[in-house]
Amino acid sequence: MERHEPPLSTQRLFRMVVLDIDGTLLDPSDVVRPVVRAAIAECRQLGVPVALATGRRLCATRPVLAELGLPLPLVLVNGALVWDAEREEALAERPLARQALARALAEAEREGLGALALRGLASGERLVLVTDPLPALPEFERELLPRTGELDRLPAAAVVDLPDVLTIDLFGPERALRRATARLARAGLPVYHHGPFELIPALPRWVANVHAPGVSKASGVEILARRFGLTLEDVLAVGDGENDLPLLRRAGLGVAMGNAPDYVRAQADAVVRGHDEDGVAEALERFVLEPWRRARSLA
Known part of the structure; x- marks a missing residue:
């Protein structure tokens, strides 16, 4: 695996750490390994806050916080929700406006794609399976209902009027999905592709998240950074996906995991080992802990 060394100008003291969850913080067994846990704890002991930024919703992220035993700040749903886990309150929520919802669902209808909407906190993070005129997805109902316990069904015309949709997930064959998302991206809607739908691997469907204009993990982290009196330049970020x-x-320094796709690694400032080899611990040791230890030894 290639290793990218950041330029000397980036060998500085980062004052905030932001970690992706799936494929980054969690190993292939979906657990946080002890060495990663220890590196996070040492960052916090040095006074460097650690936050998580994920495409997950809040209820799916709480188990990760419980495993860590830490009330870490959260950027959720790819930046559509920013959450203060210590105070148990939302710092920001960015739903799609009616026009954006209508455009996303129109593209889904045009390409014969399925759609799933995620509503915000006031609605209990309810999932909505978008129906008529979009195609029925009975296999989704069979798989998602037992997993989530909640799944509403609404026609597209009713979903367009919902005031709190944080993301529309589109599902379909890759070529059809990318035709739709290319048009949505040109219309100014952020789109993040995730490849095949992981919850139902047998389905020949890809999935993409569609958000309100300006929504990204970067916009969410910027909100968190300001609360600490910092900017994005003060942040060390580690991740592995398109989102x-x-x-x-x-x-300030973007670090890709070794298990990230080639196009993600190519755009990062540095590359570390994969999530099967404690890559997060390597990133924290090289770019946060070692520089802070050196600075303290010289003080």
Whole structure:
């Protein structure tokens, strides 16, 4: 695996750490390894706050916080929700406006794609399966209902009027999905592709998240950074996916995991080992802990 060394100008003291969860913080067994946990704890002991930035919703992220035993700040749903886990309150929520919802669902209808909407906190993060005129997805109902316990069904015309949709997830064959998302991106809507739908691997469907204009992990982290009196230049960010790229590009140092796709690694400032080899611990040791120890020894 290639290793990118950041330029000397980036060998500085980062004052905030932001970690992606899936494929980054969690190993292939979906657990946080002890060495990663220890590196996070040492960052916090040095006074460097650690936050998580993920495409997950809040209820799916709480188990990760419980495993860590830490009330870390959260950027959720790719930046559509920013959450203060210590105070248990939202710092920002960025739903799609009616026009954006209508455009996303029109593109889904045009390409014969399925759609799933995620509503905000006031609605209990409810999932809505978008129906008529979009295609029925009975396999989604069979798989998602037992997993989530909640799944509403609404026609597209009713979904357009919902005031709190944080993301529309589109599902379909890759070529059809990319035709739709290319048009949505040209219309100014952020789109993040995730490849095949992981919850139902047998389905020949890809998934993409569509958000309100300006929503990204970078925009969410910027809100958190300001609360600490910092900017994105003070942030070390680690991730592995397409939805991490806006943050990796704008952070003071963007670090890609070794398990990230080639196009993600190519756009990062540095590359570390994969999540099967404690890559997060390597990133924190090289770019945060070692510089802070050196600075303290010289003080």
